[in-house]
Amino acid sequence: MTTISRILVPTDFSDCATRALEYAIELASKLSATIVLAHVFLPPIVYMPDGIWALPEGAPNVHDKLLEALDKLAAQTRVASSRPVETTLVEGDPAKEIVKAATHQACDLIVIGTHGRSGLSHLVLGSVAEKVVQHATCPVLSVALRK
Incomplete structure (x- = not known):
């Protein structure tokens, strides 16, 4: 069996992501693994009538606010897990x-959270977790929110 020493936990700061992080903390503690928290964001862009895309006012602060939120979550995770925690913030x-x-x-x-959407909402919105499962080169553990 492959040794698990680094666990990536994508977060969108939702309840689903929090549940996945809780699960990852348990795993990391048992496996003595490092947790890597990742947040991916799309840049806030507004389409103007003349066909030009523009960043809305305050957009440059978005990156800083997300980094601050990710760092806060990392600090909480370090306390909860007593494991090393790294962060990565990516646009795309x-x-x-x-x-x-x-x-x-x-x-x-x-370790990724899933909303468990089905039917039309799944067709329209798709599933980030499903796409990650399809394309990742390492194992993916999908964690649903408890009902």
Whole structure:
């Protein structure tokens, strides 16, 4: 069996992501693994009538606020897990960037939350977790929110 020493935990700061992080903390503690928290965001862009894309007012602060939130979550995770915690903040398509982050961060496992959507909402919104499972080169553990 492969040794799991680095666990990537993508977060969008939702309840689903929190549940996945709780699970990852348990695993990391048992396996003496490092937790890598990742957040992927799309830049806030507004389409103007003349066809030009523009950043809304205050957009440059978005990166700083997300980094602050990620750092706060990392500090809480260090306390809860007593394990090393690293962070990565990336701009782009969530599924693609999560898969890339797992490779670049040399992670052995991805623990990702899933909303468990089905039917039309799944068709329209898709599933980041499903796309990650399809394209990741390491094992992916999908954690559903408790009902």
